[in-house]
Amino acid sequence: QVQLVESGGGLVQAGGSLRLSCAASGRTFSSYAMAWFRQAPGMDREFVAFISRFGSDTDYADSVKGRFTISRDNAKNAVYLQMNSLRPEDTAVYYCAARIDIGDYQAARYNYWGQGTQVTVSS
Numbered sequence: 001q002v003q004l005v006e007s008g009g010g011l012v013q014a015g016g017s018l019r020l021s022c023a024a025s026g027r028t029f030s031s032y033a034m035a036w037f038r039q040a041p042g043m044d045r046e047f048v049a050f051i052s053r054f055g056s057d058t059d060y061a062d063s064v065k066g067r068f069t070i071s072r073d074n075a076k077n078a079v080y081l082q083m084n085s086l087r088p089e090d091t092a093v094y095y096c097a098a099r100i101d102i103g104d105y106q107a108a109r110y111n112y113w114g115q116g117t118q119v120t121v122s123s
Helices: none
Strands: 004-007 010-013 016-024 031-041 045-050 058-060 067-071 080-084 092-100 117-122
Touching: 016 031, 016 092, 016 117, 031 067, 031 080, 045 067, 045 080, 058 067, 058 080
Parallel strands: 010 117
Antiparallel strands: 004 016, 016 080, 031 045, 031 092, 045 058, 067 080, 092 117
Protein backbone atom coordinates (compact mmCIF):
# COMPACT_ATOMS: atom_id res chain seq x y z
CA GLN A 1 0.00 0.00 0.00
CA VAL A 2 1.13 3.54 -0.64
CA GLN A 3 -0.45 6.86 0.20
CA LEU A 4 0.19 9.88 -1.99
CA VAL A 5 -0.04 13.58 -1.17
CA GLU A 6 0.44 16.25 -3.84
CA SER A 7 1.50 19.83 -3.28
CA GLY A 8 2.79 22.81 -5.23
CA GLY A 9 -0.24 23.82 -7.25
CA GLY A 10 -1.42 27.39 -7.55
CA LEU A 11 -2.22 30.30 -9.82
CA VAL A 12 0.38 31.35 -12.38
CA GLN A 13 0.43 33.54 -15.46
CA ALA A 14 0.89 32.05 -18.91
CA GLY A 15 4.56 31.46 -19.60
CA GLY A 16 5.31 30.89 -15.94
CA SER A 17 6.49 27.80 -14.08
CA LEU A 18 5.37 25.59 -11.23
CA ARG A 19 6.87 22.54 -9.58
CA LEU A 20 4.51 19.92 -8.25
CA SER A 21 5.58 17.45 -5.60
CA CYS A 22 4.08 14.14 -4.55
CA ALA A 23 5.09 12.62 -1.23
CA ALA A 24 4.59 8.88 -0.81
CA SER A 25 4.30 6.84 2.33
CA GLY A 26 5.69 3.35 2.76
CA ARG A 27 9.04 1.65 2.54
CA THR A 28 8.70 0.22 -0.96
CA PHE A 29 8.46 3.39 -3.03
CA SER A 30 10.97 2.09 -5.56
CA SER A 31 8.59 -0.80 -6.34
CA TYR A 32 6.21 1.62 -8.02
CA ALA A 33 6.20 3.34 -11.34
CA MET A 34 4.85 6.84 -10.83
CA ALA A 35 2.80 9.11 -13.03
CA TRP A 36 1.06 12.44 -13.22
CA PHE A 37 -2.41 12.81 -14.67
CA ARG A 38 -4.63 15.86 -14.91
CA GLN A 39 -8.32 16.55 -15.16
CA ALA A 40 -9.94 19.73 -16.35
CA PRO A 41 -13.61 20.51 -15.58
CA GLY A 42 -15.93 18.40 -17.70
CA MET A 43 -13.06 16.42 -19.16
CA ASP A 44 -11.71 12.93 -18.67
CA ARG A 45 -8.58 12.40 -16.62
CA GLU A 46 -5.64 12.49 -19.00
CA PHE A 47 -2.09 11.19 -18.88
CA VAL A 48 0.67 13.76 -18.44
CA ALA A 49 3.88 11.83 -17.69
CA PHE A 50 5.26 8.70 -16.11
CA ILE A 51 8.61 7.64 -14.71
CA SER A 52 9.94 4.14 -14.14
CA ARG A 53 10.83 2.70 -10.76
CA PHE A 54 14.40 3.97 -10.73
CA GLY A 55 13.93 6.91 -13.07
CA SER A 56 15.65 5.47 -16.14
CA ASP A 57 12.58 5.73 -18.34
CA THR A 58 10.13 8.58 -18.73
CA ASP A 59 7.43 9.47 -21.20
CA TYR A 60 5.15 12.41 -21.74
CA ALA A 61 1.92 13.38 -23.40
CA ASP A 62 2.58 15.19 -26.67
CA SER A 63 0.89 18.29 -25.28
CA VAL A 64 3.55 18.72 -22.57
CA LYS A 65 6.70 17.37 -24.22
CA GLY A 66 9.55 19.86 -24.03
CA ARG A 67 7.78 21.87 -21.31
CA PHE A 68 7.26 19.44 -18.42
CA THR A 69 9.82 17.21 -16.69
CA ILE A 70 9.03 14.34 -14.35
CA SER A 71 11.62 13.19 -11.83
CA ARG A 72 11.79 11.17 -8.64
CA ASP A 73 13.92 10.82 -5.53
CA ASN A 74 13.53 7.34 -4.08
CA ALA A 75 15.51 8.28 -0.98
CA LYS A 76 12.86 10.90 -0.21
CA ASN A 77 9.87 8.88 -1.43
CA ALA A 78 8.94 11.70 -3.76
CA VAL A 79 8.09 12.39 -7.37
CA TYR A 80 8.08 15.80 -9.00
CA LEU A 81 6.65 17.52 -12.05
CA GLN A 82 8.49 20.62 -13.22
CA MET A 83 6.15 22.60 -15.45
CA ASN A 84 7.57 25.39 -17.59
CA SER A 85 6.06 27.63 -20.27
CA LEU A 86 2.62 27.04 -18.82
CA ARG A 87 -0.42 27.69 -20.97
CA PRO A 88 -4.06 28.35 -20.04
CA GLU A 89 -4.93 24.92 -21.43
CA ASP A 90 -2.73 23.36 -18.73
CA THR A 91 -5.31 24.44 -16.14
CA ALA A 92 -6.53 21.34 -14.33
CA VAL A 93 -6.36 19.35 -11.13
CA TYR A 94 -3.11 17.39 -11.22
CA TYR A 95 -2.97 13.93 -9.68
CA CYS A 96 -0.06 11.76 -8.68
CA ALA A 97 -0.53 8.03 -9.23
CA ALA A 98 1.37 4.82 -8.53
CA ARG A 99 1.31 1.30 -9.88
CA ILE A 100 3.51 -1.69 -9.26
CA ASP A 101 6.37 -2.25 -11.67
CA ILE A 102 5.85 -0.71 -15.12
CA GLY A 103 4.47 2.70 -16.04
CA ASP A 104 1.35 2.99 -18.15
CA TYR A 105 -0.61 5.62 -20.03
CA GLN A 106 -4.05 4.58 -18.79
CA ALA A 107 -5.42 5.93 -15.53
CA ALA A 108 -7.42 2.76 -14.87
CA ARG A 109 -4.20 0.78 -14.50
CA TYR A 110 -2.97 2.79 -11.52
CA ASN A 111 -3.85 1.48 -8.10
CA TYR A 112 -3.05 4.46 -5.90
CA TRP A 113 -3.94 8.12 -6.24
CA GLY A 114 -3.41 11.34 -4.40
CA GLN A 115 -6.14 13.87 -3.71
CA GLY A 116 -4.97 16.24 -6.44
CA THR A 117 -3.62 19.78 -6.55
CA GLN A 118 -5.16 22.61 -8.56
CA VAL A 119 -3.10 24.35 -11.22
CA THR A 120 -4.59 27.47 -12.79
CA VAL A 121 -2.87 29.31 -15.61
CA SER A 122 -4.18 32.76 -16.43
CA SER A 123 -3.85 34.32 -19.88
